[in-house]
Amino acid sequence: MFQPQLGLKGSSSRIQIDDRLKHHPTVYEFFTDMGDFTPDGYRQLADAIQYVQAAGIHHIVLHHPMKFHEHHSEVVAPERYYPDLYRFIEQTTEQLIRLGEDLNVQVLVHGGYSGAEVQHMVDLYPTIADARQAVYHRLDRFARAGRDHIMFENSIAPVFAYGHPDQENEILAHHYRLAFDTSHCFIELHGDNQGLLASLRHLAPAVVHYHLVDSLGQTHDSLTLGTGKINWAGVLPxxxxxxxxxxxxxxxxQTNCAEQLASHRYLNQIARQLVGKEV
Incomplete structure (x- = not known):
């Protein structure tokens, strides 16, 4: 069975990193933003990665920037209509892959986000199926470039969402290395725990990284584990x-990861209960 590991997230800020490192995590995930891709920001990000590695953390993930100015970093955005956003995603993904290869770390790119903007972008295609194919085409290129250093995370959108067996089969056919955000799938399924468990079971062999997040299943709320409606005793196995x-x-x-630590304590409690039932 999966053993809960202390995986923490923060920026490249030394204050945030030091707050996380004092708890001796197994995994550190960097939240990046536009500032990390200026010449100075990129050097500082590389230095921060090596600082975390020097502390003995070997599992490091670089989360692709969520936003470009007022836009989410939607890979479905057509180059014709969003040239600056399109180039930003291309350039930053290339830069992160370079760091991934040079420093032996992982890169996470979102297959999509959520909301009215992504729906507008999807509507620029003849059909939703065409929009999905555009996403797959782009992720295929990123996968070839990043190889075993890149993974793709699920969205709450008509493109690249988990929770629907047919779409999951399409995704699996591309042999991507997957990141699975539990809350995104739960929200996509409007709070259906059985659907979430089915998706976890179906995709597990392809998943290399999890975002463990609770939710009430309606909006993107990113709750501490145990405070939402996800059935963690069902999820963990x-x-x-x-x-x-x-x-x-x-x-x-942001300088105190207390909610992440509380989530880890909760999941360890669930794990102990499950082991007790097995005995």
């Missing part, structure tokens, strides 16, 4: 034990 994970939880204070 279905996670790929070879995958890494982090707790991607909304924090009251």
């Amino acid at each position: 279905l996670l790929n034990p070879a995958a890494s994970s982090i707790y991607e939880i909304n924090l009251h204070d």
Whole structure:
């Protein structure tokens, strides 16, 4: 069975990194933004990665920037209509892959986000199927470039969402290395725990990294584990034990990862209960 591991998330800020490192995590995931891709920002990000590695953390993930100015980094965005956003995603993915190869770390790219903007972008294609194919075509290129250093995360959108067997089969046919965000799937399924468990079971062999996040199943709320409606006793046995994970939880204070730590304590409690039932 999957053993809960302390995976923490923060930026390249030394204050945030030091707050996380004092808890001796197994995994550190960097949240990146536009500032990390200026010449100075890129050097500082590389230095921050090596600082975390020097502390003995070998599992490091670089999360592709969520936003470009007012836009989410939607890979479905057509180049014709969003040339600047399209180039930003291309250039930053290339830069992260370079860091992944040079420093032996992982890169995470979102297959999509959510909301009215992505729906507008999808509507620029003749059909939803065409929009999905455009996403797959782009992710195929990224997968060839990043090889075993890149993974793709599920969205809450008509493109690249988990929870629908037919779409999951399409995704699996591309042989991507997958990141699975539990809350995104749960929200996509409007709070259906059985659907979430079915998706976890179906995709587990392809998943290399989890975002363990609770939710009420309606909006993107990023709750501490145990405060939402996800059935964690059902989830835990279905996670790929070879995958890494982090707790991607909304924090009251970005310099204090208390909610991530509380999530880890909760999941360890669930794990102990499950082991007790087996005995």
